[in-house]
Amino acid sequence: MRLGLICLVWLVSCASALAGPWPREKGSFFTSASVESPEDGDTRELYYSAYAEYGMTDWLTLGFDGGTDYYTNGEGYAFARVPIPVELGPHKFAVLGGVGARMDESTLMERIYVLGASWGMGFESPLGPGWATLDGTLRHRRTSDSRLAKLDATLGLNRESGQLWFAQLRYSNDTLAEEPIWEVAPSIAWPLWGAAKLETSASFGLQGSDQIKLKLGLWLEF
Template sequence: MRFLIACLCFLCSASLADAGPWSREHRQIFTASGGNFLLSEGAKLPVNYDPTFYAEYGLNGLVTLGVDYHTADQGRIQAAVFFASFPIGEPIAPNTWSAHIGLGGRVDPLNPAEHLTRGGVSWGRGLDQGWLAIDTSATYGDIDQVFRSKADFTWGHHLSDRWTVVSQLQTGQGYDDDTYAKVNPSLIFHINEKYSISLGAVKALTGDRGSALKLDLWSTATIPQFRAED
């Protein structure tokens, strides 16, 4: 597990919000990496540099596989979860529901590696030129034996083919049994069909109430289907 997390640290530089209930298209790969910079004076918890990496792969148009890596507690704690998400029932427009289950691990310098089990439910609703989404989850560690809940509330609006605005409220339970809340407004520039850049800000509503700017790079690609020649 330590080797896995070290590899993820090398691959990424920072962060993405949960992706909502919509399944990835068959053979489509989505990745996002980013983090915070220009922290306000004294910003430590719950806002820090917070590097993250997130990826999804559309297995068959219904089931989506993914990995979610993040840090916490000023980068001291690192966690990675591999997950699978799938629709709940038939989508009844404009509402969509999905569930996910994942397995992973968490490490920090003071404790042995801990195995994690995570489950969650997401809801999304399409709007004119935008969407609403709620992503909820609970993560259980086999050492501390505590369920830690998390909920993100997202509103997005497409200004044009090139620009999208997103506003998110992030809430959850920290590893020191504290609770946190952060707001994250951002502006996304779609460079082309494959790449987008998200620039925003994050402001803590709890803890030291620190703030920072936030930068993410998103990429989307589809793996071609190769067929043997007759």
């Protein structure tokens, strides 16, 4: 029970990709903003993203997840996430549903629908307490009848210094793209003041892309 409560505190302090199945505490709010750049620093290739969560009740979490590039091509959606009441030891599960919009150069605006599921658990390790999550979403774009499937596997550690060390293996399959993309992203979230953290990350394309991207983000919690 103690470990589960500790993991709840860690996970609700993480960004969208790290949200996992843990519900946000009632009345608490979390938000993050980040910018991602290719290694050559070309500002035309920057990608901006924003994420927010609010604990509406002890079991209902409401939020927003979205992003856009330099040319205002992007998409975003509002979502609701609820835990699945299954007792399987340290294993936790949740599902989410969302609706939003997508805009690009060829389609002025189209509605998107999102379904998702999450698994997560906390654990102890020689390097300190840690967590593991698996988050999957499927986005359906109504006008273009296209789909984006994403799956993120995360393994992280909470350090005594207050830093969060984590690594992600990411898979995305967009029917508008030529092929699926696999990438790996090691990251560190550094404590700033209060519950604020600075996220530094690099992602490396493994398949479908050979890009190296750098990311800087700010996390705030109230």
